[in-house]
Amino acid sequence: MGKEILCGVVPAIFIFLLFLGVNITPFVVFAAVLTAIYFLVVRQGQGNQLALGGKKKNSKHAVPKSTIQFADIGGQERAKKELKEALDFLVYKDKIEQYGIRPIKGVLLTGPPGTGKTLMAKAAANYTNSAFVAASGSQFVEMYVGVGAQRIRDLFKEVKTLAEKNGQDSGIIFIDEIEVIGGKRDGQQQREYDQTLNQLLTEMDGITTSDKPRILVMAATNRKDMLDSALLRPGRFDRHITVDLPDKSAREQILTIHTANKPLADDVSLEKVAQETFGFSGAQLESVANEAAIYAMRENSEKIEARHFAFAVDKVMLGEKVDREASFEEKKRVALHELGHAIMSEIARPGSVSQVTLSPRGKALGYVRQNPLEDRYLYTKEALEKQIMVCLAGAVAEEIYYGGRSTGSKNDFEQALDMAQEIVQSGMSRLGIVHLQYADKTQIHEEVNRLLEDLLEETRVLLRQYDVVFQTGVSTLLEAEVLQGDEFRELMARVKQAEELVG
Structure with missing residues (x-):
């Protein structure tokens, strides 16, 4: 009117x-x-x-009630225990008041992608019977000034309203990719996401221990180094929990969970699959189980067999097979290259070669699937030198039989250089303990170069002793495209027996 x-x-x-x-x-x-x-x-x-979803509309951030429990998350026992302890402040309110404990306001989950940070947040909501709302950091970044800050305010209102509506006395706010809005402030200009971060800090400071519903903020990031120090201090994100890549036993547990509803053949050993998937995240292991089932379905197989899991591991690691058809001479070069890697790997770590394959996957024309005998997190100089020799062996094999190298060794050399630099940076080279910021770059380059040249020569001497393995292995690969680990080790054993007889 x-x-x-x-x-x-x-x-x-x-x-x-x-x-x-x-x-x-x-x-x-x-x-x-x-x-x-x-x-x-x-x-x-x-x-x-x-x-913001509008006041008359349903909440944009409210998440449908999930049935995920901590028991459904494989591995991460330390992280789950630490998170449960933090959540107990919401569950056992009377007990913490008795001891005069200040309930924590925020929990930050850090770790590589795919390790289960979001799953743990959902399990936390069920563990505490809390109202649960979730948002991604990218949802708060807008071109309009003040929109992100308003969305933060709205998020805290939403969780309180939802908790009151459901008769719950606690609520959890989960913010994924918090580094988008929680990045370090440079102080030079007032950016929109600086206002958003300031509002988040204000809201977290406004969380009191006596309010009902009591609010806990959970956030996830794989770039903790990017976060502003004001966000990380006690009183805001009090707990920093690392959700890391699973070890062997945790990988087996994750595979057990994801194969519980799948028909497995008798020859499937989840322990062996876990051993072959060192460095895989929980999401990748779930994909392995799923892809193995897809391979079995393609073949109309009643059960998922061990070979289906082998195909699945290769696919997740390297990608699907491609239709590239290489020439006979190129195939032979690739076969020699991969056999060089396999022979050196078997010398360095007996029993480590699972399969040598000539079929292209992703960008690789061929590959050696290695079977790590144990998870390793610390490396000696000797272990790093052996691994460098495995990387260099492909190029050395090409030199021995073709007199030169190819572009197929580029990635191998990058890995070898990284490990040689690791030796220098860790104080295990002739330079002793060095600081890269103050050390002479020429000296470091010369030391890395010396390490690589010495290991190249040592690799040449070793590989020249295995001509029989190269010749027989190339014939098998050109014919069948696959050389299984046990068959490969039989070839290696013949060479050793011949050496012993000559000796």
Whole structure:
């Protein structure tokens, strides 16, 4: 009604002034500017309301109740124990008041992608019977000033409203990819996501221990180093829990969970699959189980067999097979290259070669699937040198039989260089303990180069003793495209027996 009256009165005033002979141009311009500002403000307010889900609409951030429990998450026993301890502050309120403990306000989950950070947040909501709302950091970044801060305010209101509606006395807010809004502030300019971060800090400071519902903020990131120090201090994110890549026993546990509803053949050993998947995240292991089932379905096999898991591991690690058809000479070069890796790997770590394959996958024309005998997190100089020799062996094999190298060794050399630099940086080279910032770059380069040249020569001497393995292995690979680990080890054993007889 007010708009209609305004639209009628303003033109009447302008006509009256015009009749009196007053110059109304300044008034018209001023009115136009005010009208434009009014419409911009209204439009932005509507945009904010739509972005926030609107007060009359259902919550944008509320997550349907999940049935995920901590028992459904394989491995991560230390992380789960630490998180449960933090959540107990929401469960056992009377007990913590008895000891005068201040409930924590925030839990930060850090770790590589796919390790189960989001799953742990959902399990936390069930563990505490809390209202649960979730958002991603990217949802708070907008071109309009103040929108992100308003969304933060709305998020805290939502979880309180949801908890009251469901009769719950606690709520959990989960923010994924928090590094998007929680990045370090440079202090040079007031950016939109600086305002968003400031609002998050304000809201977390406003969380009190006596309020009902009690709110806990959980966040996940794989770039903790990017976060602002104000966000990480005690009183905000009090607990920092690392959700790391699973070890062998944890991988087996994860595979057991993801294969519980799948028909496995008798020849499937989840322990062996876990051993072959060193460095895999929980998400990758779930994909391995799923891809193995897909391979079995393609073949109309009643059960998922060990070979299906072998195919699945290769696919997750390297990608699907490709249709590239190489020439005979190129195949032979690739076969020699991969056999060089396999022979050196077997010398360095007996029993480590699981399979040598000539079929292209992803960008690789061939590959050696290695079977790590144990998970390793610390490496001696000797262990690193052996691994460097495994990387260099492909190029050395090409040199021995073709007199030169190919572009197929590029990735091998990158890995070898990284490990040689690791030896220098760890104080295990002739340079002793060095600091890269102050050390002479030329000296470091020369030391890395010396290490690689010495190991190249040692690799040449060793590989020249295995001509029989190269010749027989190449024939098998060109014919069948696959050389199994046991068959390969039989070839290696023959060479050793021949050496012993000659000796």
